[in-house]
Amino acid sequence: MENENxxxxxxxxxKKEEKAGKENPxxxxxxxxxxxxxxxxxxxxxxxxxxxxxxxxxxxxxVVNEDEDDKxxxxxxxKDPQVTYYNFRGEAYPDWAKFGMTRSxxxxxxxxxxxxxxxxxxxxxxxxxxxxxxxVDKTGYGLNFYMEVDPKELEKIKRKNFKPKESARxxxxxENYDPNTMQIKYIRYCHLSEVNVKIGDTVKAGQVIAKTxxxxxxxxxxxxxxxxxxxxxxxxxxxxxxxNPEMYFKIKNGKDLTEKDKKAQTxxxxxxxxxxxxxxxxxxxxxxxxxxxxxxxxxKNLKNMKQKKx
Ligand SMILES: [Zn+2]
Numbered sequence: 636m637e638n639e640n641x642x643x644x645x646x647x648x649x650k651k652e653e654k655a656g657k658e659n660p661x662x663x664x665x666x667x668x669x670x671x672x673x674x675x676x677x678x679x680x681x682x683x684x685x686x687x688x689x690x691x692x693x694x695x696x697x698v699v700n701e702d703e704d705d706k707x708x709x710x711x712x713x714k715d716p717q718v719t720y721y722n723f724r725g726e727a728y729p730d731w732a733k734f735g736m737t738r739s740x741x742x743x744x745x746x747x748x749x750x751x752x753x754x755x756x757x758x759x760x761x762x763x764x765x766x767x768x769x770x771v772d773k774t775g776y777g778l779n780f781y782m783e784v785d786p787k788e789l790e791k792i793k794r795k796n797f798k799p800k801e802s803a804r805x806x807x808x809x810e811n812y813d814p815n816t817m818q819i820k821y822i823r824y825c826h827l828s829e830v831n832v833k834i835g836d837t838v839k840a841g842q843v844i845a846k847t848x849x850x851x852x853x854x855x856x857x858x859x860x861x862x863x864x865x866x867x868x869x870x871x872x873x874x875x876x877x878x879n880p881e882m883y884f885k886i887k888n889g890k891d892l893t894e895k896d897k898k899a900q901t902x903x904x905x906x907x908x909x910x911x912x913x914x915x916x917x918x919x920x921x922x923x924x925x926x927x928x929x930x931x932x933x934x935k936n937l938k939n940m941k942q943k944k945x
């Protein structure tokens with residue numbers, strides 16, 4: 636019995652020694668590797684933090700908003716911009732407001748983005764720029780104007796991670812846009828109720844330049860908004876010469892809309908918002924620029940697109 640017990644103990648001791656001899660150095664190595672990886676991760680996080688802080692661009696004005704995608708600061712066209720959730724008739728139709736072939740089941744295009752705004756909301760210059768055209772389009776854009784900006788400044792605020800994703804009907808830009816050769820420099824604000832600027836004025840980023848309205852074909856809408864466009868030529872039928880403003884600005888939509896946002900839009904949709912009488916007083920009813928024929932590139936682009944399509 637004793638011998639047997641000894642033997643058992645000896646065997647157990649041997650096993651303990653085996654463990655001590657073989658496994659301990661291994662777990663020592665493992666601990667070292669884990670510590671090393673942890674240290675590298677912490678160092679990486681610190682370095683990333685420094686890089687992103689360095690990329691922050693602070694602009695003037697009281698509507699500086701941060702895009703969590705890329706940490707670039709932007710002045711938005713209106714405060715806390717959100718896509719119009721309802722259509723003209725007040726039916727839930729979030730696609731309606733987006734850029735692309737988003738209307739009539741994909742048959743009809745929308746050449747800008749509709750940003751929800753109760754009439755009278757402040758409209759901001761998104762960059763430094765110059766007002767180059769302004770007129771009243773009674774059956775379309777209402778009181779609207781174009782601002783010309785430095786294409787390099789616009790490029791700086793481009794969203795690196797933007798991809799149209801709400802629906803397949805949403806486009807990033809028109810068919811005649813070539814990102815490698817074309818410079819985008821026109822910002823357009825439409826359906827305004829009043830403006831604080833005139834053609835030829837230079838404006839600063841963050842400056843209040845107009846108030847939103849429901850003028851032109853937005854009169855009678857259940858979804859008051861500012862129609863906002865970004866273009867590389869001032870005119871163009873349908874989507875031609877335009878790009879999706881969401882390529883540059885983060886406009887809340889879909890899941891990003893808070894309960895408060897939705898409530899405000901639902902409340903607004905209960906009213907038919909008509910344009911104010913006399914809003915057009917003192918404004919030209921035609922684009923001065925188009926009439927003067929100062930936009931020769933537009934035809935060239937149209938021609939290029941037709942050739943591409945062939
Ligand atoms: Zn619109």
